[in-house]
Amino acid sequence: MADRKEQSAGAKVEPGNERPPTRRLAPEDRERLIVEEAIRFFAEVGFGGQTRELAQRVGVTQPLLYRYFPTKADLIDRVYQEVFLGRWDPQWESLLEDSSQTLRTRLITFYKSYSKVMFSYEWIRIYLFAGLRGADINRRYIKRVEERLLSRICAAFREENGLPPPDVEPITSAETEMIWMMHAGIFYYCVRKYVYETKVEEDVDAMIRCCVDALFDGVPAVLKSLRPAGGDIRGTE
Amino acid sequence: MADRKEQSAGAKVEPGNERPPTRRLAPEDRERLIVEEAIRFFAEVGFGGQTRELAQRVGVTQPLLYRYFPTKADLIDRVYQEVFLGRWDPQWESLLEDSSQTLRTRLITFYKSYSKVMFSYEWIRIYLFAGLRGADINRRYIKRVEERLLSRICAAFREENGLPPPDVEPITSAETEMIWMMHAGIFYYCVRKYVYETKVEEDVDAMIRCCVDALFDGVPAVLKSLRPAGGDIRGTE
DNA sequence: CGAGTTATTTATCGATAGATAAATTATTGG
DNA sequence: CCAATAATTTATCTATCGATAAATAACTCG
Numbered sequence A, B: 001m002a003d004r005k006e007q008s009a010g011a012k013v014e015p016g017n018e019r020p021p022t023r024r025l026a027p028e029d030r031e032r033l034i035v036e037e038a039i040r041f042f043a044e045v046g047f048g049g050q051t052r053e054l055a056q057r058v059g060v061t062q063p064l065l066y067r068y069f070p071t072k073a074d075l076i077d078r079v080y081q082e083v084f085l086g087r088w089d090p091q092w093e094s095l096l097e098d099s100s101q102t103l104r105t106r107l108i109t110f111y112k113s114y115s116k117v118m119f120s121y122e123w124i125r126i127y128l129f130a131g132l133r134g135a136d137i138n139r140r141y142i143k144r145v146e147e148r149l150l151s152r153i154c155a156a157f158r159e160e161n162g163l164p165p166p167d168v169e170p171i172t173s174a175e176t177e178m179i180w181m182m183h184a185g186i187f188y189y190c191v192r193k194y195v196y197e198t199k200v201e202e203d204v205d206a207m208i209r210c211c212v213d214a215l216f217d218g219v220p221a222v223l224k225s226l227r228p229a230g231g232d233i234r235g236t237e
Numbered sequence C: 001c002g003a004g005t006t007a008t009t010t011a012t013c014g015a016t017a018g019a020t021a022a023a024t025t026a027t028t029g030g
Numbered sequence D: 001c002c003a004a005t006a007a008t009t010t011a012t013c014t015a016t017c018g019a020t021a022a023a024t025a026a027c028t029c030g
Helices: A027-045 A051-058 A062-068 A072-085 A091-097 A103-117 A121-132 A136-160 A173-195 A204-217 A219-226 B027-045 B051-058 B062-068 B072-085 B091-097 B103-117 B121-133 B136-160 B173-195 B204-217 B219-226
Strands: none
Touching: A027 A051, A027 A062, A027 A072, A027 A121, A051 A062, A072 A121, A072 A136, A091 A103, A091 A136, A103 A136, A103 A173, A103 A204, A121 A136, A121 A173, A121 B121, A121 B173, A136 A173, A136 B219, A173 A204, A173 B121, A173 B173, A173 B204, A173 B219, A204 A219, A204 B173, A204 B219, A219 B136, A219 B173, A219 B204, B027 B051, B027 B062, B027 B072, B027 B121, B051 B062, B072 B121, B072 B136, B091 B103, B091 B136, B103 B136, B103 B173, B103 B204, B121 B136, B121 B173, B136 B173, B173 B204, B204 B219
16 A cells, blocks of 8 residues: 555666666656656556556556546557557568568568567457557558558469469458468467567477468378388388 | 437338337347347447447447346356357367368368368457466467367378377377467468458368368468369369 | 665545435326 | 346546646756
8 A cells, every 4th residue: 555655756676776877867768767667557447547646656646647548549559559650660561572582481581570579468468459449550560561562472472382472463362361360370470479468489480480380281191201110100101 | 419319229110111020039039139249349449449339339338237237247257168168169179080081171071061160250359368368278278279170180190091090109299299280270260351351262171171181281282283184173072 | 785766555646426315397186 | 016136337446647837957158
C-alpha cells in the first residue's frame, strides 16, 4: 500500500547511491522513457490499461503524461507508429530479391530476422490488441506485408520454377494464400508462445526451417527426410 | 439522448404491434438471451465492454444481468464455456481417423467443417480477447487441439507414408509444428477476415484446398498444377 | 548566487462503470 | 378476482479513470 512514494523520478536506483538519480529529464529523454514503457505496458495489459499505472511504472505522476501527450489516444498512436513502422527493416525486401542464394535459403534467413524483430512479445500483443480495437494501422501493415514481402516471395517462387513473372501473369490469390500460410504458421507460433504461453518447440530456427521445408517439398517429403536413425532407414526402399 | 425508454423488454418490435411483446420471460429463456447477446457483444468490443451497453442490447436494464450472473466475471466465464466447449464437434476426431478416405480428402472435409464452426467471427475474436487477457481456457483449448486433432493428423501422415505409428516412435515437435502451420494458416485467414477486415480470398473452400495441397505436395508442385497448361483448369477433377 | 524557466507534483473535477437495495409490475394459482 | 411469487425496473453507492489547474521544485544562465 504505502511502499512507494519515495524515489519518484527516473531511471534505476543504485543501493549505495542515496540521491534519486536524475529527476527532471530533458523532454526528449522523458518522452522516450514514456513511449518505451508504454509499449511494454500496453503490450501486457492492453490499451485499456490505466494511465496511472503506466505513470507509476515510468516513475512519474500521472498528470505528467499529459504534458507529453495531449490525450491517451495520442500516446497510443505514438505506440503504433513506434512498433509497426519503427521496426521495419528495408533490407528484408532486398534480401528476398537476392537471386544469388536459393529461395529456400533466403526464406529461412528472412524469417529468422523477421521473427526476431516483429514476432516478438511486444509486437505480437500490440498487433493483436490494435487489431481487435479496429485500428486502421493493422490493415495498412498487412497491406505492406503483402506488397513488400509476400509479393516478392510469390515472384521468387515463380522464377525458381520457370513460370511467368507477375508483370506477365499477375499473382493469383491462391498463390498469395499459400505464402500467407507459411507466414501465419510462424506468426501463430509466436502467438502460442507469447499470448497463450503454451509449450512450443524451443528452437525457433528449427521451427522456421521446418515450415519452409514443408512449404517447398510438402510434409511427406519432409517426414521422410526427417527419419533419423543412422542414415536413411527408408530411403533405399 | 431520450429516444429509448420505450419498448424495454425482449425480442423484436413489430411496427404494427403496439404492445411490447413478451416482457417477463422464463428465467432459462432470459438467461439464454443474455448469454447469446453477451457472446456477440464481447466478440465485438472485448470483455471491457460495459454491462449497461450489453443490457441495452439484450433489451433489459443493467441490474437485471446481476440476477442471472452474480458478477461480470461469471458472465464472461459462461461465455468462455459456451464458445470454446459448446461448439466442439466430436465427429471431427473420428473423421480424421477414417481410413476409408485419403488423408487429403479427410483434411479438406475436416477444415471445411472446423473453420465454419470455430474460425467464425465470434469465435475468433472471443478467442483472441480471452487469450490476451491470459485466460487459462485458451491453453486448455490448444491442448485439446493438439491432443485430439493435430496428433491424429500427424499419425495419419505417418500411416499414409509407411512410417512407424506414434506408439512406436512418438510424434516429434517438428512434425507437430508442420501441422500447426496449416492450422495456423487457416486460422490466420480468419483473423485477417474478421479481425483486421482486410481483403482475403473470397472462396473459403478454395483457400482450404490450396493450403492442404501445399502441405502435401509443396508450393512448387501446386504452382505447376495450377498452370492452365493447354485449356484444362484443373486436371485432378 | 539569484531570478527566470519549466519539468514535475499535488489536488481535484466529471464522467463512467460495476454492483446493490428497494420499489414495481407481470404472471400464476387458488 | 385476489393474493403470493418473482421478473424487472428505478434509484443509488462507490471506486475508477481520463483529464485539468494550480502549486512546487529542479535546472539554467547571467
